[in-house]
Amino acid sequence: MPLIVQKYGGSSVADAERIINVAKRIGAVQKSGAAVVVVVSAMGDTTDELIELAHTISHEPHAREMDLLLSTGELVSSTLLTMALRELGHEAISLSGPQAGIRTDTSFGRARISRIEPARVRRELDAGRIVVVAGFQGITAEDDITTLGRGGSDTTAVAIAAALQADRCEIYTDVEGIYTADPRIVSGARKIDEVGYEEMLELASLGAKMHPRSIELGGVYRVPIYVASSFSDTPGTLIHARLVEGMAQQLGAAGVVSSAGLAAVSIVGSGMQNTPGYASRMFRLLANGGVNIDMITTSEIRISCIIDESQGRDAVRLLHEGFQLDRS
Ligand code: ASP
Ligand code: MG
Numbered sequence: 079m080p081l082i083v084q085k086y087g088g089s090s091v092a093d094a095e096r097i098i099n100v101a102k103r104i105g106a107v108q109k110s111g112a113a114v115v116v117v118v119s120a121m122g123d124t125t126d127e128l129i130e131l132a133h134t135i136s137h138e139p140h141a142r143e144m145d146l147l148l149s150t151g152e153l154v155s156s157t158l159l160t161m162a163l164r165e166l167g168h169e170a171i172s173l174s175g176p177q178a179g180i181r182t183d184t185s186f187g188r189a190r191i192s193r194i195e196p197a198r199v200r201r202e203l204d205a206g207r208i209v210v211v212a213g214f215q216g217i218t219a220e221d222d223i224t225t226l227g228r229g230g231s232d233t234t235a236v237a238i239a240a241a242l243q244a245d246r247c248e249i250y251t252d253v254e255g256i257y258t259a260d261p262r263i264v265s266g267a268r269k270i271d272e273v274g275y276e277e278m279l280e281l282a283s284l285g286a287k288m289h290p291r292s293i294e295l296g297g298v299y300r301v302p303i304y305v306a307s308s309f310s311d312t313p314g315t316l317i318h319a320r321l322v323e324g325m326a327q328q329l330g331a332a333g334v335v336s337s338a339g340l341a342a343v344s345i346v347g348s349g350m351q352n353t354p355g356y357a358s359r360m361f362r363l364l365a366n367g368g369v370n371i372d373m374i375t376t377s378e379i380r381i382s383c384i385i386d387e388s389q390g391r392d393a394v395r396l397l398h399e400g401f402q403l404d405r406s
Contacts, residue, residue, distance in 0.1 A: 081203070081244040082107060085117040085213065085235035089252040090308035091155045092122035100250075100308060101162035104208060108168065113203045115242065117213045117235040118159055120151025125214075125228070141186035145215075145225045149175070152212035152231070160210045170208040173198065175215035175223075179241075180234065182216035182224045189224035190291070191216055191233065194241035211238060232292035240299035247301050249288070250308035255315035256281060256288075263391050264398045272316040280346040280380045293317065340372065341390030343397060344382040357381050363400035369393045 084104065091097050108114050119125075128147055132139040139147075156172040163170035179195030202209045213231025216224050226233050232249055239247035253261075254269055256278065261267040273281070275297030282290040288305070296303045296317060306314025343364075350356055357374075360381055364371055369392060373384040385393055 080112045081115070081242055082112045083115045083117065083235050083239040083242070083244045083247045085231055085247070085249045086119065086159075086308055087231070087249075087251045088119040088122050088124065088155075090250055091118055091159060094158070097121075097155070097159050098162050101159060101166055101168075103308065104163060105166050105168050108208055114208050115199060115203070115238055115244070116159065116208065116210045117231055117238060118152060118155045118210065119213050119231040121155045121158075124151040124154070142222055145186045145189075146223045148225050149212070149215040149223045152214050156210045156212040163208055163210070168208055169206055170210060171202050172210040172212070173202075174212050175234065176217035178209075178211045178238065180216035180237070182218055182226070184218045184220070184222070184224070186222075186224055188227040189216060189218075191226070191237050194237055196238070196241045199238070199242065226291070227289070229287070229289040230291075232289035233295060236292040236295045236299075236301055236303060239301045240295060244301065246304055247296070248304045248306065250306060251287065252307060252309060253287065254307040254310065254312045255305050256317075259394055259398045263394050266398065270315050271313070272318065274348060275317060275319065277346055277348060277379050278317045280344070280377070339387045340384050341387045341393070342382045342384050343390065343393040344380050345397060345401060346380045348379055350376070350379055350381060359400070360397065363396050364393055367392060367396040369396065
């Protein structure tokens with residue numbers, strides 16, 4: 079029987095209606111004959127609201143208390159989703175991160191998963207249940223609850239998929255996959271059908287909405303990760319080991335703003351090192367568009383130009399058009 083891990087982000091479970099909608103999707107997957115583990119984020123803006131609330135009480139909230147507080151967001155969504163599944167007639171059980179065997183180091187607010195003891199999850203799956211795990215949290219060797227950093231539910235999902243040797247990990251969100259550029263900046267931004275782990279890691283660090291650690295884990299344990307929308311059935315993006323030839327043409331021009339008034343614009347794709355023309359083309363496109371380049375950094379799969387923050391959006395557009403990243 080195939081085993082699928084699905085993760086639903088905060089917007090996908092933002093209210094009761096959406097939770098019920100997600101429960102229906104999960105039920106259909108189980109009906110199709112797969113065992114399902116679901117990981118959820120907190121409902122909507124719950125995490126932001128809890129952080130804000132803590133700061134109205136304390137200037138510098140105690141790190142341990144903060145993590146225990148924030149972990150409650152995912153307990154709410156996981157239990158409500160489980161109730162919705164049961165209401166639809168499915169056998170389902172929710173588990174907190176600790177109950178699901180997620181052990182972490184002691185770095186409150188940005189803990190790393192050290193190990194997963196999946197026995198309980200396995201037992202529930204063997205009993206025919208859908209297992210709903212609260213994302214973003216784990217427990218230290220001293221029994222303190224930790225959180226994995228903002229967006230950490232992605233990492234919970236991929237780590238559980240790795241530990242259970244799941245067939246794949248599906249990340250459901252409010253966008254239809256990974257794009258060649260931020261669609262809010264570039265109107266012609268196009269969805270990428272598939273991408274390698276390393277290229278995706280670059281895109282994630284440049285602002286594609288995924289927890290970078292989840293991509294790292296996926297790459298190490300070779301978990302295929304499928305990113306798609308929970309609001310439609312449009313095909314999403316598959317992140318996996320296969321490198322696609324000519325990917326530099328189809329991958330992203332991304333912009334990320336750093337703290338010091340600077341922005342980095344990058345092109346990402348396999349085969350950068352074999353195609354020296356990319357760098358000079360990039361510099362020419364930016365120069366012709368009146369963008370001044372302060373600094374350049376490169377890797378085998380990325381060329382980045384550091385520029386003034388005020389020119390970030392223009393630069394992303396110039397590169398996207400120049401490299402025809404919107405061409406299908
Ligand atoms: N709820 C947490 C956050 O907003 C974790 C997550 O969404 O993945 O950062
Ligand atoms: Mg969230």
